[in-house]
Amino acid sequence: MPSETTSTRLRAVRYVVFAGFALFVAGRFYAAEPRPWGAAAAWAAGTAVVLGPTAWLARDRIPSDRRETLTYVAWGVGLLVASVWLGASLAFAPALFPGTSGFVAGVALGTAVVLLAERTVVPDRMRGAGV
Structure with missing residues (x-):
């Protein structure tokens, strides 16, 4: 039976991985010419x-064991989509995907905004409670 709290080591690993990904995205975005500010802003806002509301509703409405199963499924689908995307970009040349840097930077920024907003704006009593 999994524990109800996340260990500090696992939380630290998550932060390190997310920070490494953010550095990678920032470097890739900085290297792009011209920098796709519009695409990054649009993807960040859309994400x-x-x-945000999807994660909050899922945390509120779906039991934790079911949410864990759905998380594994979502990661599997994400890995499948990422591998197909990588294969297509390698097969058809990166010039066909000019907005990739903006897409990746925007999604990373949007995810960071959601996580930050949830930690700072949403009250503790409403996180995971039956609201």
Whole structure:
């Protein structure tokens, strides 16, 4: 039976992985010419608007064991999509995917905004409670 609290080591690993990904995205975004500010802003806003309420509702409405199973499924689908995307970009040349840097930077920024907003704006009593 899994524990109800996340260990500090696992939390630290999550932060390190997310920080490494953020550094990678920032470097890739900085290297892009011209920098896709519009695409990054659009993807960040879209990700924050879609992911924020979706994550909050899922945490509120779905039991934790079911949510864990759905998380594994979502990661599997994400890995499948990422591998297909990588294969297509390698097969058809990166010039066909000019907005990739903006997409990745925007999604990373939108996810960070959602996580930050949830930790700072949403009250503790409403996180995971039956609201």
